[in-house]
Amino acid sequence: MSERAYHHGNLRAEFLRHAWEAVDDAGAEALSLRQLARDAGVSHGASARHFRDKQALIDAIAVEGFERLNAAIREAASADAPFEARFRAVGLAYVGFAVAHPQILAVMYTAKHETSASEALLAVSHAGKNDLVALIVAAQEAGAIRAGDPEELAMIAFASVHGVASLATAGLLGETPMTDAAASVIGFVWAGLVAARPVRSGHASATRGQISANAWPDLAEPS
Amino acid sequence: MSERAYHHGNLRAEFLRHAWEAVDDAGAEALSLRQLARDAGVSHGASARHFRDKQALIDAIAVEGFERLNAAIREAASADAPFEARFRAVGLAYVGFAVAHPQILAVMYTAKHETSASEALLAVSHAGKNDLVALIVAAQEAGAIRAGDPEELAMIAFASVHGVASLATAGLLGETPMTDAAASVIGFVWAGLVAARPVRSGHASATRGQISANAWPDLAEPS
DNA sequence: ACAGCATTGTTGTCAATGCCTACATTCCGA
DNA sequence: TCGGAATGTAGGCATTGACAACAATGCTGT
Numbered sequence: 001m002s003e004r005a006y007h008h009g010n011l012r013a014e015f016l017r018h019a020w021e022a023v024d025d026a027g028a029e030a031l032s033l034r035q036l037a038r039d040a041g042v043s044h045g046a047s048a049r050h051f052r053d054k055q056a057l058i059d060a061i062a063v064e065g066f067e068r069l070n071a072a073i074r075e076a077a078s079a080d081a082p083f084e085a086r087f088r089a090v091g092l093a094y095v096g097f098a099v100a101h102p103q104i105l106a107v108m109y110t111a112k113h114e115t116s117a118s119e120a121l122l123a124v125s126h127a128g129k130n131d132l133v134a135l136i137v138a139a140q141e142a143g144a145i146r147a148g149d150p151e152e153l154a155m156i157a158f159a160s161v162h163g164v165a166s167l168a169t170a171g172l173l174g175e176t177p178m179t180d181a182a183a184s185v186i187g188f189v190w191a192g193l194v195a196a197r198p199v200r201s202g203h204a205s206a207t208r209g210q211i212s213a214n215a216w217p218d219l220a221e222p223s
Numbered sequence: 224m225s226e227r228a229y230h231h232g233n234l235r236a237e238f239l240r241h242a243w244e245a246v247d248d249a250g251a252e253a254l255s256l257r258q259l260a261r262d263a264g265v266s267h268g269a270s271a272r273h274f275r276d277k278q279a280l281i282d283a284i285a286v287e288g289f290e291r292l293n294a295a296i297r298e299a300a301s302a303d304a305p306f307e308a309r310f311r312a313v314g315l316a317y318v319g320f321a322v323a324h325p326q327i328l329a330v331m332y333t334a335k336h337e338t339s340a341s342e343a344l345l346a347v348s349h350a351g352k353n354d355l356v357a358l359i360v361a362a363q364e365a366g367a368i369r370a371g372d373p374e375e376l377a378m379i380a381f382a383s384v385h386g387v388a389s390l391a392t393a394g395l396l397g398e399t400p401m402t403d404a405a406a407s408v409i410g411f412v413w414a415g416l417v418a419a420r421p422v423r424s425g426h427a428s429a430t431r432g433q434i435s436a437n438a439w440p441d442l443a444e445p446s
Numbered sequence: 447a448c449a450g451c452a453t454t455g456t457t458g459t460c461a462a463t464g465c466c467t468a469c470a471t472t473c474c475g476a
Numbered sequence: 477t478c479g480g481a482a483t484g485t486a487g488g489c490a491t492t493g494a495c496a497a498c499a500a501t502g503c504t505g506t
Contacts, residue, residue, distance in 0.1 A: 122394070
């Protein structure tokens with residue numbers, strides 16, 4: 001199988017592999033279809049048979065990125081451990097991926113995907129959050145964390161951790177090592193999830209009636 | 224001044240203005256130096272006198288973006304209002320900018336800037352966080368929120384809000400309006416800032432001694 | 447006023463890229 | 477076996493960013 005005659009055999013995978021590496025260590029800007037064709041020992045028009053566009057290739061990279069990330073998240077979430085440990089593990093899995101593949105992560109989150117929006121990409125991009133929601137629901141049912149819309153709590157946690165990753169790759173963390181920052185944020189969020197109710201600065205704490213649902217915090221604008 | 228002879232007068236600003244608009248509603252990919260030259264009624268090599276690179280122009284856009292964002296944050300932080308209102312206002316200012324200029328925000332946070340790293344860009348990119356730190360310090364001194372490293376608390380808040388913005392522009396918020404999501408996250412974080420101490424699930428609440436500092440939450444990895 | 451010089455803008459060129467069309471080769475199922 | 481579908485090739489085209497040589501302009505010191 002050394003001398004390939006005409007048909008490559010598995011060109012799509014080869015393209016995706018090289019493209020992943022190129023983006024991973026040089027960013028999406030550095031991606032060249034012609035260079036990829038050269039790498040694969042194939043002519044410059046060949047990619048069109050497998051990826052309509054350059055954007056289609058980038059979307060495929062993003063999909064693969066989400067799949068790998070989702071796998072890591074799912075594994076962390078389904079471990080045999082207390083809820084807090086699993087929660088922390090999920091966050092650290094996300095951060096770990098972000099540290100290892102910042103350029104890929106950037107591709108995954110580029111707003112560009114919003115418009116072209118292949119539904120496959122949309123699907124995988126939601127899967128990670130869904131696992132987190134499931135974990136939160138389980139923790140709620142076990143009484144480990146406070147009640148409340150799990151979608152919303154998951155969004156809060158997800159956003160916070162993703163924000164740390166984003167800040168880190170943008171170099172806005174300064175001295176702080178990313179893992180420390182992530183652990184800190186995760187701890188903060190977890191504390192918020194555990195707290196039965198926030199302690200308002202001066203007021204007495206046991207005034208309002210119901211224990212759980214929408215009482216905390218306000219969702220509307222301050223107005 | 225209709226017929227410009229040779230010298231444009233203020234080409235750099237003109238380039239920056241058009242470039243901002245181009246990026247703002249089509250993304251950094253859509254930016255073309257030659258098109259900008261056409262827009263400015265100037266020849267295609269002229270830009271080199273003002274921006275060494277295309278990247279230099281993009282960096283300039285990022286700097287301007289941070290400056291506008293910082294102005295909004297500073298104004299919100301320095302309002303005459305209770306700390307919570309100011310804190311929320313800062314968060315909403317950030318979100319407001321992110322909603323209005325997602326593409327610009329993407330440019331501002333692209334990891335690319337980490338490597339080329341014009342120190343001017345680094346400086347403005349930190350200014351927003353510094354204002355938030357100042358607000359937190361003031362709130363701590365007034366006893367409105369708990370003690371703790373203000374840099375770290377600011378990072379947590381900043382990351383959380385930025386994460387929401389990032390998720391929103393990536394289309395990962397689903398139904399939820401971005402402002403609702405942002406308000407929710409801001410409320411969550413504020414509650415965490417106010418809480419004197421987290422309520423651990425099963426344990427009694429008044430065991431440990433000191434009221435404030437590093438007792439909450441754990442910064443190290445779970446190990 | 448004016449000469450000299452740095453700044454700014456022009457023109458032409460080059461290599462590279464993404465995409466398109468026409469064509470060649472291979473694969474696979476009826 | 478044969479014919480269409482899939483895959484890869486070859487060439488071309490418009491666009492782009494960068495570069496170099498050159499021209500026009502503004503500024504400064506005398």
